[in-house]
Structure formats: structure tokens, C-alpha cells
Amino acid sequence: MASVFEYAPAPESRSVVDIAPSYGLFIDGEFTDAADGKVFKSISPSTEEVLSEVARAGTEDVDRAVKAARRAFEKWSALPGSERAKYLFRIARIIQERSRELAVLETLDNGKPIKETRDADLPLVAAHFFYYAGWADKLDHAGFGADPKPLGVAGQVIPWNFPLLMLAWKIAPALATGNTVVLKPAETTPLSALFFADICRQAGLPKGVVNILPGYGDTGAALVAHEDVNKVAFTGSTAVGKEIARTVAGTAKKLTLELGGKGANIVFDDAPIDQAVEGIVTGIFFNQGQVCCAGSRLLVQESIQDELLDSLKRRLSTLRLGDPLDKNTDIGAINSAEQLARITALAEQGEAEGAERWSPACELPSSGYWFAPTLFTNVTQAHTIARDEIFGPVLSVLTFRTPDEAVAKANNTQYGLSAGVWTEKGSRILAVANKLRAGVVWSNTFNKFDPTSPFGGYKESGFGREGGRHGLEAYLDV
């Protein structure tokens, strides 16, 4: 569709962030090389430019970091909660102060639009620290009995889709409850975690309370298997989550897992179409669909299918894909070549299995990893694209006739993380939400997050909740 309005590029300045040519591991308050000297490159997925070279933690480094965290635990857990709180408040404030810098950094390292890092990721990161800071001296009142104790050293492994936000979800509650942490960021997005290490230094956080170990899957595996880790928290794929559950079996380690999803976004015939279309777009194209709670299955009532799809396609034609630093950009880059290959393969499988593929006219940049917003119709429940998590900007459209059928289809998945319900009828929202087997249900909205609100899945989307009072339990010996 020819653009009615031409946008002039409006790039955010990247001069606000100063990325060093190399970074070490952050252990015991110091940046240090890996014991075996290994490094890896972090590249910008939108340009394939090398951003920095980062130390790659091995088994020996994991041991060093866990020991540092163990040493720090005694004093940190013995601090009055009110003092721990003040450290966290400091961190929250410094994040707010440095939020533009961190937003640009995150956009460079992850590939997501600056609009999202600036308006969603960073505000939520600061809010999360601010929220849990306040809990640190109020744990007696959190409903877990008097004087609940921390677990010890938390080994935390986070994904690349919301690097700093996932760090916040892991570190803020862990520190508030008196644990110390060793965190492994994803191999494609290590930089914001290393900037966070610097923030810990600025905040004067005692050495060893937070340790950051960039690395690949083997680093994470060594961390969760380390015998002196008391708590394991993982966000990532269901396959890796199962592997971790096997690893900690028979130990005393407490485990929480936040894994994959195949969220159903259910649109009833009385839904406000324009709002639903916006919600569908937010649901699957936010962060290029690389969201565990994405609304990747659209369940639309048969009678409004044509109207809704026409409207949706019109809307998709106006999405702007390109330079993630451009403030007009809606769709940024896919995080890695590997992820792009996976999305591409699943979309091809969707076609091969007989679903109908559609994308708006969309020019992809010549370098970097890109995937046009894609919509599949004529999808059945047996199709791979209706069952497997694609983790990309690909929406599978299915139809239903009755509310019961919508619920049955929505629940027909191994996952149970999120769902959406669009209808103007209040009782229908409540009845349907009640029957959905999912940890988060958005009615007449989608992909909303808040530090006070517990988030996490049913079934194979994992267990445990992050956020809110519920999120404390994962880090307390209760």
C-alpha cells in the first residue's frame, strides 16, 4: 500500500551510549577475564556490526562466581531489610537516570525498536526494582510467616528477548529477600547485563552480591548444576526448562521456570474491531513476536472473520519495519541468524502443510536479520504453526463458532502462559477467562505488564510466578 504519509527518518542518537570494545565477566565486584581466556562477539542484529567482544564464562568461572556469591550471602542476608531496600531503591533510581542510554544499548544489542526499549522495557525495569525494593523490609507481612529466610545463592539464566527486563525480574526479588545471585545473560544480548554490573558498582552494592557471567548454554548448564547453588530460576525455552528440571531433580534446589507459550487471542463477534486489531498487532508483533506470552494464535469467531482480517491486513500494511533506532519503527530486527532460520523454517512448514501465507508489501534491509510480519489463514489445530512456538512475527489464524469451541481450541496446547479475550460482554469475559488454562489473561487488551502483577504459566509454560507478592515465594525458604 502506498504510504499516504512519508516519514522522515528520526533516529535516536547512539552517542548517548559508549560501548567498550571488550567486556569481562563481573565476579565479586570486579570485571575479569574468563579463566580460559575465551571470548565471544556480541553483534547488532539490525546491521551485523560487532558491538563488543565479551568474556565467555566457563566452568571454573562459574565456580568462582558462586563462591563469591556465597561469601557475600552471609552479610547481605544479615543486613536489615531496610538497608537492602535502600540499595535496591538506589539501583532503581540509577536505572531511571541512565534509561535513555540503556534503551539505546538494548536496541543495538537486541534489535528491537527504540520505541519499545524506551517506552516499555526500561520503565518496567526501573519499576520492578522500585517495587521489590519496598518489599525488602516488609517480608514479615508478605504472607509467608514471620521472618521468612532467603535461600542462599540464586543461579539465574535469562533469555535474549527482554535482556534487561528479565534481569530485573530475576535480580530484584532475589536481592530484596536477601539472596545473592549469579546471573547468566543470553549469548546474543550480554551487554545490558554488563552495564547493569556497572550500575551495581555505582550503587555501592557490596561485592559478590550480584555476579554476571556472559556465556552460552554450557555456562548456564554449569551454573544450574553447581552444587552450591540453592535456587535456580530460568526463563527460556520449554526444552531447556525440562533439561534444567532433570538436572535439579533429587537436590534441594528450589526451581522456578518461565518457559514457552502459544497464546490464544480470542475475538468474539461483538468485539470492538478496531481495538481488537490493535490488540492483535500488539499481541504478535510486539518485539517481533519474540515474546513467550505472544498472542500467536488468533481465534476469531467465524462470522466476523472476513471483516476482521481485512482490517488487520490494512493495519499490517502500515507497520514500519527497519532501523530499530528510528523512533518511527514498529518492527525491528530478529535477534539472531539462528532465530531467523527457525522462524523461516516454521513459516515454510506452515505453507507446506497447506496454510495460506500473507505478508504486507515490505522491503527488508539488506543487512541484518529481518522477517516481514506474516499472517497465516486456513490454519487447523493440527498444523505445526498452530502448535509450536515460533517466537517470531508470525500469526496463525483459526476460527471458531461457539464460546465452548473457542475455549477448547485455546486450551488445546501443551502450553498455558497467556491468552486474550475480546468481547464487549462482561459476563462472557469472566466466563471465558475462568475456563482458560493460562497464567495471564488479558481482556480487551494484550501484552500488558506490571511489577505488582504475578506472571507465569500453567502446564509446560513452567511454574512459579514472577512479579507481585507471589514473586517473593520463589526466593524464600517457604
Added chain:
Amino acid sequence: MSEKTEKTGQRLPVFKTYKLYVGGKFPRSESGRVYEVTDSKDKWLANAPLSSRKDARDAVVAARKAFGGWSGATAYNRGQILYRVAEMLEGRKDQFVREVADAEGLSKSKAAAQVDAAIDRWVWYAGWTDKIAQVVGGGNPVAGPFFNLSTPEPTGVVVVLAPQKSSFLGLVSVIAPVIATGNTVIVAASEKSPLPALSLGEVLATSDVPGGVVNVLSGRTAEIATPLAAHQDVNAIDLAGADEVLAKELEIAAADNLKRVIRPQAVDYTETPGIERLTAFLETKTVWHPTGALGASGSSY
């Protein structure tokens, strides 16, 4: 029992055929197998069904079938039914005191204390059914024009390996919290002392507990638990009755569909429990609603 015959010498008592309790019915093991149950002095008490993998799978089907109705019942209704279990047990106390005394080698008064505590435990959990949501759920102060509520919901089909030693109080202490919140359960009774558990099935069947909500299997714990821990339609497992080696094996198998797991731990079942066994098999669902804004343009009114 045989001893009693000799003492009275008047009439031959009627022995009881102990059977499984699955889907509200009392089947024998499909395998046709039984095993000898003895008291603490190795004296024969009865034969109990030696459940097979197939019995375990049948129990999962029954528990899944019952889940919709039981989880959909009102919390008040579930409380009434759990209380009814206590009422029914009170009336059959003598039988359970005898069975527990035989099973655990306890004096009559000590066995009676166990049974009393078990009955009281049903009452305790009966009262929890309509309170737990208020204690662990609630509204969240979202920073934005939204309102959301977090509510606990039952996890689904839960397998419980009953404690091996505390054949009745321990058993009740692990199954009552599971069903109080709307889960359905398959319980593997104490391997050595399954009779109180099998008799409990008869009480449940006459207490308005819908068929399939509680399913009782007797036999070798490892043989029953292994297929259940690996079963793809089971949502959670309580390993109370597993030893360390078996518990680890089962936890590994349970990872395959990410079952919620309670690891074995030392528990004094005579103490009033906390809410951990209630919350272990609850999911938290957070439902968001837009609230709109008053007066401003773009108001949702």
C-alpha cells in the same frame, strides 16, 4: 481376624475383600494380582490388590474426567463435601482405629488419636476451601488504566504417594489439601499398610465426593508411581511416600511434562499443617481488564 474367630468360637466372621477405588467404583486390579498385607508383627491381615500400570493409567483417566466438575464446583460446595467426609469417618471410627492399630502396631488409644486427628484434618481443610483464594489471591495495583485480579486455580490431576509409615493420618494429610482446592487425585497407598487407605475409599464413596476425585491404588509404590510420574496427563506429583532414590527417578520422569513436584520431606503429621500443601498444587491466574478513564476524551463511557 482369624484370632477373633477362635476366641469367640461362635460364628465365622465375614472377611473383607479389599478393592481399589477408581472413578467412584471398586474394581480389583485389572492384573488380577493381590499381595499379602501383614500387621507390624508380620501376621496376615488381608490380601490387597497389587495394582498394575494399567490400573494407574485408568485412574488418570478417571481423575481427568472428574476434574472439570470438581474444580468447577463452588468452594463452598467442596467445603461441605470435605466436612461430610469427616462426618462419615466419625461414624466408622472403630473400624479405622482397628485398621490403623494393626497397620502401625499401635495401641488402641494411640491409634484412636491418629484417627481423631485425621478426622479433624478433614474438618480443617473443609474450612480452607473458600478461604485460600482470599489469602493467596487478590487485586494488584497496576500502574496504568487497568485493573487485574490474581486468583488461585487447581493445577489439575495430582498424583500423591502417601507416606509409608503414617498409613491414615499421613494419608489424609496429603490428599485432603489436594482436593480441597479442586484438584483430583490418584493416591498410591502406603505399600506395607494400604488397608486404611482402601477403606477410606468406601467412606469417600458415601460422602458425596464425586467419583474420580479421589482414586486409591494399592501395591508396590515404585511400580505404580513410575508410569504416573511419566504420564503426560498428570499435572503434579507429591513424592511424600518415595525414598530418596525413587524420588529422584520420579522427579526426573516428572520433568518431561513439567509436573509440579513436592519432594519428600520430614513431616510431623500430628501437627497442624500450614498452607504449603494447599498452595503447592495451585496455579495463579491473573486476569487484566481495562478501566478506561473518566471524563477525558477517549473515555470508555
